[in-house]
Amino acid sequence: MAEAIYNLAIETSSRRGGVTLGRGDQVIESVDLGAQQRHAVALMPAIEDVCARHAVTPPAIGEIYVSVGPGSFTGLRIGITTAKTLAHVTGAKLVAVPTLDVVVENAPVEFGHVAVCLAAKRGQCFTGLYQRSEDRWQRVIDPTLMTPAQLVEQAPRPLAVVGDNLPPFDWPGDVECLDPSLAEPDSAVMWRLGRSAAKADRFVEAMALVPLYIRLPEAEEVWQARQSQ
Structure with a gap:
């Protein structure tokens, strides 16, 4: 039997961020980057430290799972760039993990339908709708701005909503807004989804690994508007 390879999950779509190191189907250690530190400063030292603690050298890492958003514009770029660089150095295969798929795993399983909503500008949310089926969450509506x-008009009932910093809205009685802390993606959960995708051979080429942004950064929106005038 072939020796189990090491695998690494990189989550930088949120303020907290984190990395998880595993081997085969087992998590070895998860480390939070911390909301008070910039991911550009904290990410590589965290990866180096967790690998050093377990005597894992870069060539031993065979798979890298990385969050692709939606989420922090800067954080996503840092995480994906780091994943691509590590893959280039180590030869590791890459897996893209949508952030909303990670967040919905925090929702209690008793809810049949859950909407994950990440606040965006202009009263919108980047939203994905999921239903519980065969002991897992299945995406019903792909991530979209709404x-x-x-959401209330399109989603079935009863409905639970996982989100933080949502725009003011009078939610109807058959919609339950869950604790905002559940909207924080966890690198260990992301590792589990990434590992499942890897076992199904759902790898991506480095050139195809790009962030799924909520929208263009405001500066780029302004620039494009000016160019179109």
Whole structure:
């Protein structure tokens, strides 16, 4: 039997961020980057430290799982660039993990339908809708920008909503807004989803690994608007 390879998950779509090191189907250690530190400063030292603690050298890492958003514009770029660089150096295979798929795993399983909503500008949310089926969450509506009113109009009932910093909205009685802390993606959960995708051979080439942004950064929106005038 072939020796189990090491695998690494990189989560930088949120303020907290984190990395998880595993081997085969087992998590070895998860480390939070910390909300008070910039990912550009904290990410590589965290990866180096967790690998050093377990005597894992870069060539031993065979798979890298990375969050692709939506989430922090800067954080996503840092995480994906780091994943691509490590893959180039180590020869590791890459897996893209959507952030909303990670967040919905925090929701209690008793809810049949859950919407994950990450606040965006202009009263909108980047939203994905999921239903519980065969002991797992299945995506019903792919990540898209919509207002809470549009979500309420389209989503089945009863519905639970996982989100933080949501725009003000009078949610109907058959919609339950869960604790905002559940909207924080966890690198260990992301590792589990990434490992499942890797076992199904759902790898991506480095050139195809790009962030799924909520929208263009405001500066780029302004620039594009000016160019179109």
